[in-house]
Amino acid sequence: MDGVNSPSFFNMKKIFIIVVLVIFGELFSNVNVHFKNTKINSKIVTKKFDKIDYFNIYELNKVFHAHIMEEFLDQRININLYNHQFIILMNSSLLLANDKIYNFKYPMKFTDGKYYLPTEFFKELNYLLDSKIFAYKNKKIKAKFPYDNSIKTIVIDPGHGGKDPGALGYRRTREKDIALILAKKVKKIMKKELPDVTILLTRSTDKFVSLQSRTKFANSKHADLFVSIHCNASKSRKATGTEVYFLSTAKTTEARAVESLENSVVFKYEGGKKAQKNYDNLAFILMDMAQNEQLEESSQLAMILQKSISKKCRNHSRGVKQAGFYVLKGAYMPAVLIETGFISNPKEEKKLNNPQYQDKMAASIVSGIKNFKYLYDGFFK
Numbered sequence: 204m205d206g207v208n209s210p211s212f213f214n215m216k217k218i219f220i221i222v223v224l225v226i227f228g229e230l231f232s233n234v235n236v237h238f239k240n241t242k243i244n245s246k247i248v249t250k251k252f253d254k255i256d257y258f259n260i261y262e263l264n265k266v267f268h269a270h271i272m273e274e275f276l277d278q279r280i281n282i283n284l285y286n287h288q289f290i291i292l293m294n295s296s297l298l299l300a301n302d303k304i305y306n307f308k309y310p311m312k313f314t315d316g317k318y319y320l321p322t323e324f325f326k327e328l329n330y331l332l333d334s335k336i337f338a339y340k341n342k343k344i345k346a347k348f349p350y351d352n353s354i355k356t357i358v359i360d361p362g363h364g365g366k367d368p369g370a371l372g373y374r375r376t377r378e379k380d381i382a383l384i385l386a387k388k389v390k391k392i393m394k395k396e397l398p399d400v401t402i403l404l405t406r407s408t409d410k411f412v413s414l415q416s417r418t419k420f421a422n423s424k425h426a427d428l429f430v431s432i433h434c435n436a437s438k439s440r441k442a443t444g445t446e447v448y449f450l451s452t453a454k455t456t457e458a459r460a461v462e463s464l465e466n467s468v469v470f471k472y473e474g475g476k477k478a479q480k481n482y483d484n485l486a487f488i489l490m491d492m493a494q495n496e497q498l499e500e501s502s503q504l505a506m507i508l509q510k511s512i513s514k515k516c517r518n519h520s521r522g523v524k525q526a527g528f529y530v531l532k533g534a535y536m537p538a539v540l541i542e543t544g545f546i547s548n549p550k551e552e553k554k555l556n557n558p559q560y561q562d563k564m565a566a567s568i569v570s571g572i573k574n575f576k577y578l579y580d581g582f583f584k
């Protein structure tokens with residue numbers, strides 16, 4: 204009898220194929236994704252932990268362009284998926300969404316520096332998202348084609364200009380001049396390092412631009428980030444260092460002093476009390492509320508920038524602060540204000556006038572923005 208045709212061999216082959224299929228099935232039990240009204244399919248790669256299907260949280264970014272923020276200080280992960288905010292407490296199975304707490308049974312896993320969520324999470328999304336946007340059943344997702352909301356346009360705002368010189372240095376250096384030089388350097392480096400990103404300046408010459416039209420410009424260009432560059436001044440000649448601000452109503456006395464200094468240009472150059480009132484009126488309060496959604500991102504950007512600047516420029520870090528700058532009000536995107544240094548301090552004024560130091564400062568701002576972009580866009584580093 205021919206051994207190849209023996210029934211026992213066929214059985215062996217069958218069993219072998221079944222075993223292989225089962226193993227492969229276990230290894231590649233991915234969640235398939237189909238985007239409605241398109242021919243586009245994708246998949247969420249899964250991995251088993253204790254026989255439970257999990258997926259790397261960044262799969263949500265790759266497939267759905269979700270924004271993912273790892274907030275180590277608060278021990279939580281912020282996921283923005285289809286414009287819905289989901290907060291997951293690290294090392295737990297608790298999910299915060301729509302002001303309610305949900306439990307998806309299996310805890311989030313952390314291995315090799317990566318966070319994994321159980322595929323059970325998709326079942327919760329069935330309840331939390333409109334079924335027209337997202338539906339999950341039997342390892343299959345039918346979803347709306349996602350909008351790519353990675354950072355594509357950045358507005359750099361050199362403070363002051365024209366009739367408004369900004370703060371004056373010990374040797375009469377004008378804040379407006381340093382701010383413009385730094386902003387131009389930032390743009391030049393950024394063009395090289397982030398060639399796919401559009402970089403716009405609110406002013407590229409020594410001209411006066413009202414605070415309101417700076418954010419208006421950023422909004423009209425659909426900018427994804429707004430970075431305002433300034434220099435600080437203090438009555439004390441010893442005051443030194445960099446501070447990065449994001450917009451908030453909560454503030455310290457010191458932050459309030461810097462805020463009133465930067466905001467005073469409205470009184471001085473934009474038409475006194477009347478103009479000031481305009482900035483404080485209801486429309487602005489409403490815009491403030493719109494910006495509250497960007498608060499988390501703005502504070503992250505501020506933190507990353509502060510870190511990058513103090514590391515590269517080796518200067519004193521005065522930390523991340525919150526204040527109510529008019530120039531940040533009304534920005535519909537993450538927005539920060541950098542006080543690069545004190546021109547009232549003779550030593551720091553000299554540094555800020557030094558082209559090499561300016562290059563360093565500009566490079567450190569770019570590196571901070573880049574780090575934030577990678578984190579925000581969720582690209583694997």
Ligand SMILES: [Zn+2]
Nearest residue numbers: 362369433434
């Ligand atoms: Zn300023």
